[in-house]
Amino acid sequence: MNRTKAAFASGTFGGQGPIADLEILRADLSRILYETTHTHTEYLFDDEITQLSDTGKKVDVTFRNGPDRTFDLVVAADGACSRTRDLIFGDTTDIRPVGLTTAYFTILRQPSDGTWARWHNATQGRTATPRPDNRGTTRASLSYPSPPRGDERLAPDAQKKLLRRLFIGAGWEVPRILTAMGTPDDFFLDSVTQVRMPSWARERVAVVGDAAYCASPLSGMGTSLAPTGAYVLAGELAHHAHHGIAFARYEHILRPYVTRAQHLPPGVPRIASPRTRAGIHALNTVLRAASRSRIAKALNRFLVPPADTFTLPPYGL
Ligand SMILES: Cc1cc2nc3c(=O)[nH]c(=O)nc-3n(C[C@H](O)[C@H](O)[C@H](O)COP(=O)(O)OP(=O)(O)OC[C@H]3O[C@@H](n4cnc5c(N)ncnc54)[C@H](O)[C@@H]3O)c2cc1C
Incomplete structure (x- = not known):
């Protein structure tokens, strides 16, 4: 059965948020x-x-393959699981699971995929979302x-086996998606x-x-936060001779924006992934009503992340 319960065109939330057209x-x-x-x-x-040693005047860096080198400063930008960060900040970093595991891969397009992203509860x-x-x-x-139990550390074949088991009876086009699960470099x-x-x-x-402030894919803010943070950090370093001042200002300027971005809408992710048939029915009823009325405008407040609420400082970079 492939019946649409609710549809939101890309302009519904003013061209922003989870269904933005860009x-x-x-x-x-x-x-x-x-x-x-x-x-x-x-x-x-x-x-x-693999090793960082801050001598006070420089940072001595050991690489896994290349020769040791010395740098004035080191900025770790290697993603949420940053190993470089953990060499220095491992004791203070809080990696917070939101209670959801997601697999991503590419599958062959078929006519039912159309031109819209689709969402099946x-x-x-469990949810399945194919998007052309x-x-x-x-x-x-x-x-x-x-719950945090380490599924992400299993080998890809074991992860696929797990997905096939967990998604038994999930209906809709899920069997086709499971059959087409990606190759190792695309899973x-x-x-x-x-x-x-x-x-x-x-x-x-x-x-x-x-590496510093992953807001999770659920926020839709990661690609705004990372370059904005890099821009502010570079701007402050360019404007202050002492790196300590630049680092402090980077944090002072960016922290409120990051805090807003990391604040997930109430009930996310549980609200979008009901566990029972009754819950799915209730969600569909709300979404159908929202798609046909001005409620969409009210939803806007919850779903559209605050990407535009940060004014870039004019560093003239
Ligand atoms: C499936 C998925 C969907 C997403 N969807 C959205 C979305 O719709 N909108 C949005 O705004 N954000 C989204 N995000 C989040 C967004 O991708 C990230 O917030 C963003 O990429 C962060 O950029 P980054 O440069 O900090 O880290 P990353 O993009 O993770 O880049 C880190 C880089 O460091 C490299 N690396 C890793 N370890 C090491 C190491 N030890 N040494 C050297 N290099 C290393 C990695 O190979 C990678 O190239 C999504 C994320 C995922 C996973």
């Missing part, structure tokens, strides 16, 4: 950033930092509620988490982006 694939954004910067930025691929809080991309394929995700399963840190700098080492 979307860029992460790999495309990475390529754009790389192509814009590689002539004046040194990139080291296939390597990582099954009992036990700009490559002629469809990006699929499968989510399920889970990613993770516990949805937020990262909270009491401070984003210590001596000569700082953190930026998801």
Whole structure:
């Protein structure tokens, strides 16, 4: 059965929020950033930092593959699971699971995928969301509620086996999605988490982006926070001779914005993933009413993240 219970066009929330009509694939954004910067930025691929030693005047850095080097400052920007961050801030970083695990992969497009992102709720809080991309394929995700139990650390084959078991009886197009689950380099399963840190700098080492303040994909704010944070950090470093002042100002300017972004709407994620048939029916009834009336405007307040509420300081960078 493929009956639409409620539909929200991309302009429903003023072109913003979870159904915004502007979307860029992460790999495309990475390529754009790389192509814009590689002539004046040194990139080291296939390597990582394994040891940091802050001498007070410099930071001595040990790489897994390359030779040791010394830098004035180190900024960890290696995502929510940042190993570089943990070398310095492991004792103070709070990785907070929101109680949901999600798998992402690409599947072949079929006519029923159409041009809209679709969302299917099954009992036990399971959801399936295929969304057509700009490559002629469809990006699929499968989510399920889970206590922190380490599913993300299983091997990909074991994760797929787990998904096949957890999504038995989920109906709709789920069997097709399960059958088409991606190849190893196009399959990613993770516990949805937020990262909270009491401070984003210590001596000569700082953190930026998801490594410092991951708001989770549920917030829709990660791609706003990471470059905004990098911009503010770079701007403050350019304007203050002492890195300690720059780091303190970076945090002072950005912290209120991050706090707002990490504040998930009430009931998220449980409200969008009911466990029972009655719960799904109630959710569908509310969404159907919202899609047909001005209630959508009220929903706006809960669903649209505060991406536009931060004014970029004019550093003249
Ligand atoms: C499936 C999914 C969907 C999302 N959807 C949205 C959305 O719709 N809207 C939105 O705003 N945000 C979304 N986000 C969040 C968004 O992708 C992140 O907030 C954003 O990418 C954070 O950027 P970042 O540069 O801080 O970290 P990342 O993008 O995670 O980049 C970290 C980089 O560091 C590299 N790395 C990892 N470990 C090391 C190491 N030890 N040494 C060196 N390099 C390392 C990684 O390979 C990666 O290239 C989504 C996230 C996920 C997972």
